[in-house]
Amino acid sequence: MTRHCPAMLVTAPASGQGKTTVCAALARYHRNQGRTVRVFKTGPDFLDPLMLTRASGAPVRQIDLWMVGRQESRRQLYQAAAEADLILIEGSMGLYDGVPSSADLAEAFGVPVCLLIDASAMGQTFGAVAYGLAEYRADVTVAGVLANRVAGEGHTRLLRESLPAGMTWFGALPRSPAAQFPDRHLGLCQPEEVDDLDGRLDEVAAAMGKTGAGALPPPVAFRPEPEVPTPGLLAGRRIGIARDEAFSFIYPANVDGLRALGAEVTWFSPLHDEALPAVDAVWLPGGYPELHLEALSRNHAMHRALAVHVAAERPLLAECGGFLYLLEELVDGEGHAAPMAGLLPGRAWMRPRLTALGLQRADYPSGGLRGHTFHHSQAEVALTPWFHCERLRGGKGEAVYRRGSVVAGYQHHYFPSSPEATAELLGGPVQ
Structure with a gap:
């Protein structure tokens, strides 16, 4: 039996745009509203899921068309749809980067994407980048566009006006020290190493709640996938x-x-x-x-x-x-x-x-x-x-x-x- 659950994939033009922060903020915002949130990370990653686990209050697992496989990814999404009020997926790298890409995964399971664009050094080109990402493939559905690291009201207005007609504006997130999670050579620092992490997550969650991205996306239909029995090859070990x-x-x-x-x-x-x-x-x-x-x-x-x-x-x-x-x-x-x-x-x-x-x-x-x-x-x-x-x-x-x-x-x-x-x-x- 098909299950329906609101779902969205957070993606960007490239790495370093703030996907993990935004995905964590969305998860914490909805969790603070009393909703059950299940978060997934595309592709291999150990550190981002730790932050997303802290934000959502539930374990974060990988879904990926190659490493995890299409069938197992579908099974995990179907299981999450039975218990969650919202499913969030953090993409890897840029939307179309890699084989398979985040776009491939979004298309495979019919999940709309939130385009996150770091606008800190950008003006009207923001609209061109958003348009290019949205139109590059017809089989990828863009739910809306969210600007990150915005300087102020004037900058926000310029970015919004640059979007082509018909493209949904989710809003803008200002530059904020709370949104800058510390990192090192392999990625984000682990949650226990970040001072007042829960306070920082609540702060970015509150900012997210003021944007259109904070609204529940429309339900996505997730099809069942039979579970393959695992042989007891390590029984007694x-x-x-x-x-x-x-x-x-x-x-x-x-x-x-x-x-x-x-x-x-x-x-x-x-x-x-x-x-x-x-x-x-x-x-x-x-x-x-x-x-x-x-x-x-x-x-x-x-x-x-x-x-x-x-x-x-x-x-x-x-x-x-x-x-x-x-x-x-x-x-x-x-x-x-x-x-x-x-x-x-x-x-x-x-x-x-x-x-x-x-x-x-x-x-x-x-x-x-x-x-x-x-x-x-x-x-x-x-x-x-x-x-x-x-x-x-x-x-x-x-x-x-x-x-x-x-x-x-x-x-x-x-x-x-x-x-x-x-x-x-x-x-x-x-x-």
């Missing part, structure tokens, strides 16, 4: 996941996927714990080990615990920041070097700019795990790669290394894309 200030890049769907496979999930901290919990396998996700060099380096007891785990031929999967932690040495952005766990021969150092970015697939014997790479570090590993990932648009991606029961590399895996490969990595010694 207990998996320890690293989670603390240094390791926090974890898709909620990955944790749900492990549980759907039958695994019991438990947590530990490489920063603060001196021992592993009793587990059959360990997952070290990405994060910011470079910001916690000394604490990670001093925790020799955890290094030994991981070495004992690997010596017993129990699986250990390490992604990006977790991969760096397993090396012999890591050098931060200031040039400070510190020994790491030393389970893989090699070292890494932080670079001032991105060294890799993009969607890619890791093809394991049991199946291909989709995911992405996004990092500012460069690693030298004294091992021959087991294999290289395949980039979405073709070509060799990141190296994947295998040493005993350790599998590691820069790839951030999306576990539900292949339950079989996930079970291969965390279900026993890799053959």
Whole structure:
């Protein structure tokens, strides 16, 4: 049975226009009105969903036509429509950027878009940009246009008058310190690092309520998608996941996927714990080990615990920041070097700019795990790669290394894309 729920995708001409702030403001505004809001993020992202979770009060999940898949994305939207008064989707990059793009997703599910345009250095060209985005593809429905970082009433009037006839003006958001969430090299700072975050969210939510974007959009029809049963390939297995200030890049769907496979999930901290919990396998996700060099380096007891785990031929999967932690040495952005766990021969150092970015697939014997790479570090590993990932648009991606029961590399895996490969990595010694 088709379900109907108001929905809107927040998008922009490019990154850095304020999509996350606006999406968070919309979520908090409607939440403050007593509505149930479910927010999704298009494409791979760990940090924006944390902010959106804080704003909406509910977990934020990925939907994406490639990494998550059309069927699973439809299933998640259909489920959200059963419990929400409003569904919001934050797009990635610009509306038409990427393959697949936010526009592709909006078209696939019939979701109208809110065009957010940073007008801080713009006059009448605002209308041309809005018109171009709206008319570039006939299959994308524009609900309205919202101007961001506007200087004042005169600027607002000029922007509004620049819009072509028939295009809905949602209004303007003024420049505001509350709307400037702090960030670092991989994106936004995590919510617990932002002073008075809830107060700031309430402030931007109040501003959003004064715009046309704050009105509930029209209902969208979401079709059902049958859920595919997940085999219990990890039944009886207990998996320890690293989670603390240094390791926090974890898709909620990955944790749900492990549980759907039958695994019991438990947590530990490489920063603060001196021992592993009793587990059959360990997952070290990405994060910011470079910001916690000394604490990670001093925790020799955890290094030994991981070495004992690997010596017993129990699986250990390490992604990006977790991969760096397993090396012999890591050098931060200031040039400070510190020994790491030393389970893989090699070292890494932080670079001032991105060294890799993009969607890619890791093809394991049991199946291909989709995911992405996004990092500012460069690693030298004294091992021959087991294999290289395949980039979405073709070509060799990141190296994947295998040493005993350790599998590691820069790839951030999306576990539900292949339950079989996930079970291969965390279900026993890799053959």
